[in-house]
Amino acid sequence: MAPYETDDSAKAGEAEDVRAGRRKAARYVVPVTVVGVAAATIGLVPAFAGSGDPDLPKISAQELIEKIAASDVQQVSGTVKISTDLGLPDLGGLESSLGSGGAGKPSGSDGGSTAEPSSKLLELASGTHTVRVAADGPDKQKLSLLDKTSEYSVIRNGDEMWAYDSKSNEVFHTTGAADGKERKHDEEKDQKKGQEKGQESGKGLPEDAPATPQKLAEEALKAVNDTTSVTVDGTAQVAGRDAYKLLIKPKESGSTVGAVSIAVDAKTGLPLKFTLTPASGGAAVVDAGFTQVDFAKPSASTFDFTPPKGAKVTEGDKLKDQGKHAKQEKPARSGEDRGKGLEGGGPKTIGEGWSTIAEFDMGGKGVPSADNAGNGAVDGFLNSLGDKVSGKFGSGTVFKTRLINVLITDDGKAYAGAVTKDALVKAANAAK
Amino acid sequence: MSRAEGTGAERTGSDTAGSDRAGAEPTGAQSAGAELAGWSDPGATGLRKPGPLWTLGLFRSELVTTFRRWRTIALLAVLAGVPVLVGVAVKIETSGGSSAGGGGGAGPAFITQITNNGLFLVFTALAATLPFFLPMAIGVIAGDAIAGEANAGTLRYLLVAPAGRTRLLLTKYATTMTFCLVATLVVAASALAVGALLFPLGELTTISGTRISFAEGLGRALLIALVVAASLIGVAALGLFVSTLTNSGIAAMATTVGLLITVQILDQIPQLDALQPYFFSHYWLSFADLMRDPVYWDDVQRNLGLQCLYAAVFGSAAWARFTAKDITA
Numbered sequence: 164m165a166p167y168e169t170d171d172s173a174k175a176g177e178a179e180d181v182r183a184g185r186r187k188a189a190r191y192v193v194p195v196t197v198v199g200v201a202a203a204t205i206g207l208v209p210a211f212a213g214s215g216d217p218d219l220p221k222i223s224a225q226e227l228i229e230k231i232a233a234s235d236v237q238q239v240s241g242t243v244k245i246s247t248d249l250g251l252p253d254l255g256g257l258e259s260s261l262g263s264g265g266a267g268k269p270s271g272s273d274g275g276s277t278a279e280p281s282s283k284l285l286e287l288a289s290g291t292h293t294v295r296v297a298a299d300g301p302d303k304q305k306l307s308l309l310d311k312t313s314e315y316s317v318i319r320n321g322d323e324m325w326a327y328d329s330k331s332n333e334v335f336h337t338t339g340a341a342d343g344k345e346r347k348h349d350e351e352k353d354q355k356k357g358q359e360k361g362q363e364s365g366k367g368l369p370e371d372a373p374a375t376p377q378k379l380a381e382e383a384l385k386a387v388n389d390t391t392s393v394t395v396d397g398t399a400q401v402a403g404r405d406a407y408k409l410l411i412k413p414k415e416s417g418s419t420v421g422a423v424s425i426a427v428d429a430k431t432g433l434p435l436k437f438t439l440t441p442a443s444g445g446a447a448v449v450d451a452g453f454t455q456v457d458f459a460k461p462s463a464s465t466f467d468f469t470p471p472k473g474a475k476v477t478e479g480d481k482l483k484d485q486g487k488h489a490k491q492e493k494p495a496r497s498g499e500d501r502g503k504g505l506e507g508g509g510p511k512t513i514g515e516g517w518s519t520i521a522e523f524d525m526g527g528k529g530v531p532s533a534d535n536a537g538n539g540a541v542d543g544f545l546n547s548l549g550d551k552v553s554g555k556f557g558s559g560t561v562f563k564t565r566l567i568n569v570l571i572t573d574d575g576k577a578y579a580g581a582v583t584k585d586a587l588v589k590a591a592n593a594a595k
Numbered sequence: 596m597s598r599a600e601g602t603g604a605e606r607t608g609s610d611t612a613g614s615d616r617a618g619a620e621p622t623g624a625q626s627a628g629a630e631l632a633g634w635s636d637p638g639a640t641g642l643r644k645p646g647p648l649w650t651l652g653l654f655r656s657e658l659v660t661t662f663r664r665w666r667t668i669a670l671l672a673v674l675a676g677v678p679v680l681v682g683v684a685v686k687i688e689t690s691g692g693s694s695a696g697g698g699g700g701a702g703p704a705f706i707t708q709i710t711n712n713g714l715f716l717v718f719t720a721l722a723a724t725l726p727f728f729l730p731m732a733i734g735v736i737a738g739d740a741i742a743g744e745a746n747a748g749t750l751r752y753l754l755v756a757p758a759g760r761t762r763l764l765l766t767k768y769a770t771t772m773t774f775c776l777v778a779t780l781v782v783a784a785s786a787l788a789v790g791a792l793l794f795p796l797g798e799l800t801t802i803s804g805t806r807i808s809f810a811e812g813l814g815r816a817l818l819i820a821l822v823v824a825a826s827l828i829g830v831a832a833l834g835l836f837v838s839t840l841t842n843s844g845i846a847a848m849a850t851t852v853g854l855l856i857t858v859q860i861l862d863q864i865p866q867l868d869a870l871q872p873y874f875f876s877h878y879w880l881s882f883a884d885l886m887r888d889p890v891y892w893d894d895v896q897r898n899l900g901l902q903c904l905y906a907a908v909f910g911s912a913a914w915a916r917f918t919a920k921d922i923t924a
Contacts, residue, residue: 187919194908194911201904201907307887309891312704312705316803329708329802329804330707331707332707454893468805473708473710
């Protein structure tokens with residue numbers, strides 16, 4: 164009996180060990196479960212939130228456009244998130260060195276202020292930004308660009324226009340011609356931001372609903388003709404409000420623009436979200452929309468601004484010339500505006516609608532392509548920037564972004580448009 | 596009261612870094628047991644079912660032990676020194692009339708506003724210490740929590756007392772969190788004192804350009820200090836988990852601080868932007884959003900949520916490890 168007993172107890176001991184081991188292992192189920200639940204929550208909550216499209220009465224595209232036009236929102240405050248992905252290299256460091264380079268000079272030089280609006284524009288050209296808007300009627304607006312630990316605000320209160328950069332503690336101030344200044348500011352912004360402009364340009368046009376994507380909608384609707392299809396594409400929730408989705412698509416092929424989608428608030432007709440998707444698929448090139456919106460009157464103190472003690476104040480007039488200069492570059496850089504800008508006696512345009520191509524004569528020689536440039540380093544640099552192409556027109560280099568492509572031929576012509584590389588080559592061939 | 600302090604004094608009596616408990620601990624554990632009997636119920640049930648007061652006693656004893664260590668005091672002194680350095684540097688730089696940070700917006704957040712309002716030194720000091728000094732101090736304390744005891748051979752004596760492993764772990768975590776709060780408040784208080792001495796105080800301008808009264812500014816400074824302290828919960832939990840993995844206090848501290856640095860570096864790599872929102876340090880600087888007007892809560896909430904998630908994951912992992920571990924030292 165004794166051996167049996169020993170055996171039994173040994174087995175029992177082993178079983179105990181195994182059980183203890185299991186019990187130990189079972190404890191790790193807790194952290195794993197926590198991770199799992201968290202992952203599921205993160206993954207599923209947006210999916211559930213997205214599935215609850217609101218039930219709204221059916222509406223035609225025409226009615227929806229009228230709704231936008233009739234929109235008369237005077238008081239609004241909210242947070243707008245703007246994501247831009249033009250496929251440009253990340254210029255983060257470069258931008259800031261450029262931005263501070265001008266103003267970071269020792270005091271006494273005639274460099275601008277970091278609070279001057281145009282020095283902030285490059286920042287919006289890439290990445291994701293959070294912008295706060297507040298408006299109370301045509302005279303009071305505030306726009307704040309939220310940076311990581313600082314904020315850049317443009318405040319308009321009647322005749323006064325202030326811009327405050329909390330990072331450098333600098334203030335930019337203009338009076339009287341604030342309206343014009345604002346508009347110029349916005350135009351400059353347009354030029355840099357391409358399609359996402361108009362996010363704030365309502366400010367310069369008091370008859371519009373202020374600080375909204377409304378201008379975007381208007382721009383997009385101007386393009387409605389036989390080249391474009393405009394439909395109502397269901398409903399969506401934007402910033403907690405029920406909205407209709409207006410879908411605008413080019414009918415012809417060859418454009419890099421896949422679709423423009425505008426979410427319009429069902430109650431007020433205020434456009435809440437603007438998305439531009441490229442034809443090549445992938446993430447939206449421009450995605451600008453309210454993440455939070457409130458139609459109550461913003462508190463009056465929002466628009467009060469007194470320069471903080473010790474802040475460097477730059478008066479706007481000194482910088483006028485600089486601003487004008489920037490404005491003149493517009494036709495060459497603007498995206499959506501190209502047709503409008505170009506018709507006014509600018510460069511030649513080829514085609515119409517979405518696949519309009521602008522042709523510039525650059526006078527002298529174009530960018531030398533790899534063949535005829537002697538310097539190996541320069542060759543490499545140019546090749547890394549663009550693709551070499553050739554056709555009946557000769558040869559040239561195509562510089563690509565996700566939205567706008569530019570073909571610069573070796574004989575000094577430039578073709579630019581929101582069209583594919585092939586369309587550019589075709590246009591260049593045809594022009595020859 | 597006097598009991599716990601006495602316990603602490605006994606345990607720290609022979610305080611040399613790392614081995615402070617070696618000799619005194621048996622006494623500590625015994626007296627802690629006696630304390631339980633004396634506090635919760637002098638009767639027979641006391642030893643079997645430790646009441647809440649026992650946990651509190653253990654917590655108090657832990658706190659006293661931790662805060663009487665020279666290394667803790669040295670850490671706090673270093674943290675208190677940062678605002679002094681920043682304040683004096685800004686004062687010297689701006690004494691010639693030039694603006695701080697070279698005028699171009701370089702340097703830690705808020706640094707340009709310090710000369711106008713000393714209260715901004717609080718925010719600058721927190722922004723300067725949060726990325727590294729504060730979490731490093733937390734890493735040292737958290738990493739030492741379990742592994743340090745094991746290293747000094749005092750862990751099993753601590754467990755001889757009827758505290759239970761879970762309770763001991765919770766106490767250690769609570770002590771670490773208290774240190775988070777104390778460390779942050781030390782930075783803030785030192786910054787406020789230096790700011791008040793060197794610079795004017797008064798109404799301040801938020802980074803949105805609106806004005807708030809000094810009292811409201813102080814309130815926001817306190818709120819920011821609390822948010823900064825809460826931002827460290829994640830590191831504390833991570834450090835505690837690492838601390839249960841090893842018997843070497845130094846290894847646990849080094850691992851925690853190493854992880855901290857690694858995560859901070861990864862957070863700077865643009866190609867990893869899909870992962871970055873899940874790094875515990877990603878939203879740390881969101882405390883600056885509390886200086887906007889109106890306050891922008893989104894990132895602050897995300898930060899706090901993330902810290903809670905880290906606390907839950909690594910806290911439970913630490914529990915799973917520690918309660919199943921063979922205590923050999």
